[in-house]
Amino acid sequence: MVYVISREGQPLMPTTRHGKVKHLLREGKVKVIKRCPFTIQLTYESTTHTQPITLGVDAGSKTVGLSATTETEELYASETKLRTDIVELLATKRQYRRSKRSRKTRYRKPRFSNRVRSKNKGWFAPSVEHKVNSHLKLVADVYKILPITELVVEVASFDIQKIKNPNISGAEYQQGEKLDAWNVREYVLWRDGHTCQHCKGKSKDKILQTHHLESRKVGGDAPNNLVTLCKTCHDAYHAGKIQLNLKRGASFRDAAFMGIMRWAFYNKLKEVYPNVSMTYGYITKHVRINNDLEKTHAVDARCISGHPLAEPLGVIYNQKFVRCNNRSLHKANPKKGVRKSNQAPRYVQGYQLFDKVKFEDKECFVFGRRSSGYFDIRLLDGTSVHKSVGYKKLRLLEQRSSLLTERRQA
Ligand SMILES: [Zn+2]
Known part of the structure; x- marks a missing residue:
């Protein structure tokens, strides 16, 4: 199923005519606006029969x-x-936060106010x-x-x-x-x-x-x-x-x-x-x-x-x-009195956590990354595809977002 959006941005009935879609893509009459679910937008005027x-x-x-x-x-x-x-x-x-209060720490400016509940009733x-x-x-x-x-x-x-x-x-x-x-x-x-x-x-x-x-x-x-x-x-x-x-x-x-x-x-x-x-x-x-x-x-x-x-x-x-960020500055448990930084590099060889990548014709997600350039890649349900694959064998398909999508045969 290919989802279709009109030139004006209105959704139209989807199509299963893949041949026609391929043809239109080749002629440049439509553009792909989303890979998964596969969605195209027309660049010409169309009727809006729904x-x-x-x-x-x-x-x-x-x-x-x-x-x-x-x-x-x-x-x-x-x-x-x-x-x-x-x-x-x-x-x-x-x-x-509680354990920090009993510790002697340097002063850090408050970063943002997280103490205000919305005044609307719907909290x-x-x-x-x-x-x-x-x-x-x-x-x-x-x-x-x-x-x-x-x-x-x-x-x-x-x-x-x-x-x-x-x-x-x-x-x-x-x-x-x-x-x-x-x-x-x-x-x-x-x-x-x-x-x-x-x-x-x-x-x-x-x-x-x-x-x-x-x-x-x-x-x-x-x-x-x-x-x-x-x-x-x-x-x-x-x-x-x-x-x-x-x-x-x-x-x-x-x-x-x-x-x-x-x-x-x-x-x-x-x-x-x-x-x-x-x-x-x-x-x-x-x-x-x-x-x-x-x-x-x-x-x-x-x-x-x-x-x-x-x-x-x-x-x-x-x-x-999935969560967007981990903003902890330090690891929780200091080892030998040294508080280890929690700031792992966000990008390793251009890949970040939860990027959708292609590996040997399989579409999967980055679940773990090491600064050495090796990745733990899995399907969305957690099924392991490769525990430690080099970055050269991967190809980026989609940048991560807070909502990951994968296509499966039912
Ligand atoms: Zn019983």
Whole structure:
């Protein structure tokens, strides 16, 4: 799939006609503006015929799935790993600062004010803010290369309003009884901490089910008649082998704190994109299982986009957010009283950390560099390609950025 942008910068429908693209490139009628995903811009005037495209977003705190689909085919699919090192890094920084206070040190001018929290109400912890901003950037990046007409986001795994008030009305609540049961099920699993309430996880059985304390006829499908059991305990109970030692399911646990990040993301999206709507995890799960699809973030995103059976793209863009800088001036632990400088050279033979390089026809990333000119190169998931390869065998493909992208066969 080649993504196409008009002369004026508007995204157009992508093309799979590689021959034509090659021809246009040779004639100089288009220019390449991005290598991965491969995007070209026309230099001549064109018509702007587009079809409706929905972008589904499987928001998550570790991995984000995106999928842009028309009714018949998938046009873009990606899975992105977010940074998980922020909490740890800030804790380390705090420790350094504290130990510095009890030390006699030379005076250093303050470098910048990092003591001011934004006066707006929407302050988030740095790790949460990274997550929200990353989601926004990923969506914006797709809007740059595809003429998206609709945006759908999964905001939570279940709909607490619907459970609290089953008779709620409104267009978004018009769904069957079967789906309602899926909603309650997701809620009960969450309330019980995704743990079997009989063996408390001792059976190591990963398959969890919801058990009706009183029969469905008598007790109904309300959450307080349901409890989470692993398949092992559930089967044993119904075979009459064990007695359950349970209290009736707890009453509503406050779900307010759940999914702060996803709600913040959704609210910020609403400010920028008028055509955004939301969906819930239990609906995604229902659609995915009904259509017999495998469970990945990209597939979930395709289900969220509303076209689960769109022809898969066959290619997935793997992405990863990485830190930009390490500004520590010194290594943490002085050896023999000498505080070693942390300022490793940024460039070694023209390469820096996380540059995308080509090695023997393979595209990979610089994960480690030595001043001797040898590099540790890997794929984005960490698979080693070469532990110590000389710089002469590498060719620079892309300079690093805070978001690394790699193309993979799905
Ligand atoms: Zn159990």
